Amino acid sequence: MTAQQPPRLKNGIPLTVRSLSKSFGDLQVLKNLDLQVPAGQFIAVVGRSGCGKSTLLRLLAGLDQASGGELLAGNGTLADNRADTRLMFQDSRLLPWKKVIDNVGLGLGGNWRPQALEALEAVGLADKADKWPATLSGGQKQRVALARALIHKPRLLLLDEPLGALDALTRIEMQQLIESLWQQHGFTVLLVTHDVSEAVAVADRVILIEQGQIGLDLLVDVPRPRAHGSFQLGQLEAQVLNRVLANPANPERPEHLQPLPTQLRWAL
Amino acid sequence: MQSTQHALLLRLAPWFLPLLLLSAWQLAVSSGWLSSRILPAPSAVLQAGWQLLSSGEIWQHLGISTWRAFVGLAIGGGLGLVLGFVSGLSRWGERLLDSSVQMIRNVPHLALIPLVILWFGIDETAKIFLVALGTLFPIYLNTYHGIRNVDAGLVEMSRSYGLSGFSLFWQVILPGALPSILVGLRFALGFMWLTLIVAETISASAGIGYLAMNAREFLQTDVVVLAIVLYALLGKLADVAARLLERTWLRWHPAYQTRRADA
Numbered sequence: 001m002t003a004q005q006p007p008r009l010k011n012g013i014p015l016t017v018r019s020l021s022k023s024f025g026d027l028q029v030l031k032n033l034d035l036q037v038p039a040g041q042f043i044a045v046v047g048r049s050g051c052g053k054s055t056l057l058r059l060l061a062g063l064d065q066a067s068g069g070e071l072l073a074g075n076g077t078l079a080d081n082r083a084d085t086r087l088m089f090q091d092s093r094l095l096p097w098k099k100v101i102d103n104v105g106l107g108l109g110g111n112w113r114p115q116a117l118e119a120l121e122a123v124g125l126a127d128k129a130d131k132w133p134a135t136l137s138g139g140q141k142q143r144v145a146l147a148r149a150l151i152h153k154p155r156l157l158l159l160d161e162p163l164g165a166l167d168a169l170t171r172i173e174m175q176q177l178i179e180s181l182w183q184q185h186g187f188t189v190l191l192v193t194h195d196v197s198e199a200v201a202v203a204d205r206v207i208l209i210e211q212g213q214i215g216l217d218l219l220v221d222v223p224r225p226r227a228h229g230s231f232q233l234g235q236l237e238a239q240v241l242n243r244v245l246a247n248p249a250n251p252e253r254p255e256h257l258q259p260l261p262t263q264l265r266w267a268l
Numbered sequence: 269m270q271s272t273q274h275a276l277l278l279r280l281a282p283w284f285l286p287l288l289l290l291s292a293w294q295l296a297v298s299s300g301w302l303s304s305r306i307l308p309a310p311s312a313v314l315q316a317g318w319q320l321l322s323s324g325e326i327w328q329h330l331g332i333s334t335w336r337a338f339v340g341l342a343i344g345g346g347l348g349l350v351l352g353f354v355s356g357l358s359r360w361g362e363r364l365l366d367s368s369v370q371m372i373r374n375v376p377h378l379a380l381i382p383l384v385i386l387w388f389g390i391d392e393t394a395k396i397f398l399v400a401l402g403t404l405f406p407i408y409l410n411t412y413h414g415i416r417n418v419d420a421g422l423v424e425m426s427r428s429y430g431l432s433g434f435s436l437f438w439q440v441i442l443p444g445a446l447p448s449i450l451v452g453l454r455f456a457l458g459f460m461w462l463t464l465i466v467a468e469t470i471s472a473s474a475g476i477g478y479l480a481m482n483a484r485e486f487l488q489t490d491v492v493v494l495a496i497v498l499y500a501l502l503g504k505l506a507d508v509a510a511r512l513l514e515r516t517w518l519r520w521h522p523a524y525q526t527r528r529a530d531a
Contacts (some may be wrong), residue, residue, distance in 0.1 A: 093425040097443040107429040
């Protein structure tokens with residue numbers, strides 16, 4: 001496989017997933033999944049709900065432990081590169097009691113304020129630095145969450161349907177923002193999404209997860225900037241959708257990942 | 269013009285009924301229909317208040333009662349907060365503490381008065397002990413509940429951004445539990461005054477309760493009513509203070525951002 005890899009994209013982490021498995025009780029969500037992601041690639045992961053795409057992302061982010069297999073980043077394990085990995089959640093998860101700028105600087109020491117302002121500037125929200133998160137719109141919150149991830153200069157950015165809750169126009173703006181920041185910084189991006197057209201519009205490569213394994217691995221060899229609704233993208237989208245619809249849906253099962261609010265995991 | 273009159277009317281409307289009741293009360297006493305031995309006229313209560321105020325006696329009683337209340341609250345509330353943190357934050361803390369605290373909570377603390385008098389006699393310690401006992405449980409319960417209901421997603425996010433231990437507690441768990449803790453504080457303030465009223469009427473040589481009991485001996489109903497009014501005012505003052513705390517500490521909360529959206 002030859003992924004597009006312009007020379008400037010050297011900051012990213014090359015990712016290797018080797019026979020990764022994850023079970024919740026009797027239920028095997030990921031079955032010996034193998035995946036190679038070159039440094040700096042923008043890869044989108046699609047699939048039906050419950051196929052294991054979010055589970056893959058949580059394993060990569062270190063939020064859950066794999067039942068088997070290896071996660072490698074370059075020469076070391078991914079766990080050694082935890083500080084270079086940042087995750088953006090579907091809900092922005094801003095701390096409502098911290099001003100926007102303090103949210104961006106979460107977990108940083110020293111004089112981080114100029115940096116945080118810079119990160120906010122990059123997502124176009126420098127003027128909101130001193131607002132409370134509750135006063136922002138959904139799209140603005142996600143942009144703050146993006147700034148919070150970017151300030152750590154991640155080499156691997158994991159996106160868990162970060163645009164799922166946004167309206168169509170805001171989504172497109174956010175896609176373009178993420179794309180341009182990726183081109184600028186050259187990190188590796190793994191975007192989990194249920195929106196196939198979004199996946200082919202922004203990613204270098206789209207993989208489809210079916211029954212815990214990779215069902216389709218598609219290179220999106222379309223030059224950037226890409227025109228929305230172009231014929232080429234439409235064809236690729238149809239190719240993925242046909243494959244998704246050819247297979248019967250899994251029976252819907254309850255979410256396994258979210259702990260009940262009353263069962264907060266022990267904090268200390 | 270019409271609208272300003274209307275606004276004025278709206279502002280004054282809540283005061284009509286209390287004023288009507290007060291004047292009916294005043295009229296009933298001054299016409300002799302209601303004996304001042306049963307209920308003194310509002311004017312007499314006001315007069316008694318003025319007398320105590322001008323002699324300076326009232327400050328001494330107010331001071332000692334407030335001191336008892338807040339020392340008791342500091343001890344009981346502080347303990348409740350610490351115990352709530354321990355059982356909210358650690359599995360073992362909860363196992364060891366929670367069921368015991370819940371059991372003791374169900375004992376009405378005022379039922380302990382005879383025992384408390386045996387233990388501490390009738391001096392300050394007994395009163396402070398009772399107030400501390402009365403304020404411990406509401407704060408414990410709401411602290412524990414608040415910590416358990418901190419958004420697990422926020423805790424997960426903060427951990428993935430490298431927060432742990434004290435910084436996680438200080439930046440995420442405590443602010444997340446604060447709304448609930450402040451509800452506990454307001455409950456505790458209610459229990460604080462209630463407990464103090466009972467404790468002071470049993471045995472005291474100073475304080476508002478003493479003022480009331482002493483006045484009863486001499487059939488000074490006006491001072492008795494004054495003492496009741498003073499308790500009500502102190503209770504209201506404590507409530508206002510708690511609201512003020514909520515407004516400063518929870519100013520990030522959407523519920524407190526109705527007017528000054530970007531404050």
